Amino acid sequence: MTEINVGRLGIWRPWSQLDPGLAKDIEDLGYGAIWIGGSPAGDLDIADRLLAATDRIVIATGIVNMWSTPATEVAASYHRLNDAHGGRFLLGVGIGHPEATQEYRSPYETIVRYLDALDAADVPAGGRVLAALGPKVLRLAAERAAGAHPYLTTPEHTREARDALGEGPLLAPEQKVVLDADPGRARALAREMLGIYLGLRNYVNSFKRLGFTDADVADGGSDALVDALIAHGDAAALAGRLTGHLDAGADHVAVQVLTEPGGDPRPALRSIIETLR
Template sequence: MTLSLPRSALSIAELDDLDHEGAVRFLRALEEGGHRMVWIPEVAGREAFTTAALALGSTHRMIVGNGVARALERVPKSAASAARDLAAGYPGRYVLGLGVSGAVRERGVGPLPFLRDYLDEVDATIARRGGSRAAVPRVLGAYSAGITRLAAERADGLITFLVTPEHTRWARETIGDDLFLSVVQWAVVGRDRAAARDVARERLAYYLTLPHQIAKLTRLGFTEADLAPPGSDRLVDALVACGTPDQVRQAVRRQYDAGATQVAISLVGRLDDAKLDAYRALAPPHTTRTTGDDDT
């Protein structure tokens, strides 16, 4: 199936640091500010599917995607059942995102065969519950050639993050012209380049400890010196847009030009009034648009 999703979205890591009431207020503020879709990463604490349910229940029209749920965190039956119920309960508003890291090798299997088998079991579970493959739209988080091709074969799209436009161009060439491709673009609004680097490095520190992220960034041409914590200026500048909302939009445009169907902005830094103002400034126009329209 071809995913028809908003051309612009957000990837919101802030939920990990908010309690229930704070998360509800934040989600509602984003929707009221004009944002139409959020991806929820599973990183530091919140469980993927209960958090997606919270986001769907807290908003009226917002589309919510797991971006991405960690396959290693739960058996396929659990992921499939949760995703099917969310898709059925909120028609047209939920997208399942799945990903797996190289940590799966500790189980004696590589990421590609693991995820292929995982998808087999997801499909089987949905079928047993009377659903069809098309009932639960899904994307894969991928950087390697194998899983990127698997997304073209077994999913409705691909989601990537912490990548340059060069990677986006490669991904588009790998999956073909028609498959949905969402790219998460980190950004810092309202600060000069030096201050933005400091903010970005606080969040980047975790990812510079992950072997699969290091491998991805090495393939993109970054050196050992670039990737040594806290990350070189060259690395941070390539991965994080900064400046005014218009300057952030210029970086987003480069991802579109490289082949992204959708760009999901992820604002880096602590949540405060200035950050909420930045979210409002980056909201798309309040018009009805199709996937191919430019609403950044």
């Protein structure tokens, strides 16, 4: 496991929706890590700004995309950030998905070569985590990184991921939540976000390994699929889903609050962490 203490709860948010003020507020609420999503640029300027604005919280990438960012570039950023900010940076890297690039080929071999390049640039295995869904890449995360950062999964997947990783490696899944007690309204918001993933075969394959069918991923996703992937309800319901991941073997859960465009995630984040205290 990484020597960096990410705590039991963090937040996941696209880099374009993060700023230093929000980072400080999240730290003050008591979260242990901020995962920068949306494939941030390799210079990791956003991570630099979030680290500079905070004192304790870990800043992690969730994830740097291996196709768009050369390993040498992200390695230089890794060393710069750790030197400047006292080891509070955790590098998350991943392969993305086939539909994102015309050059996508041999994903597993590409991951291995990327990790080899990070090794050559002296990025320690304990300072990086790997985006992983299937058992083969989960095992690689245990062997070549501090652990795994699965995205868009369920507590059932977390249980299977822990079995694949074994004891010791960090398991830090992301979990989407909607703080809204109206199921219809919450599912509508969830489906807006979920739609793109229902056309990506690595995610669809992951859903099917969990027992979902072609019918579940059609037409915006069945209620059963939406409810399994995106927790909704009051703060107690959301906290219960996060606890489900922890009980299934996660060390840490990264919460992604879904809101209407421009919505503030702070109320939900505050309610969740207060409920779990």
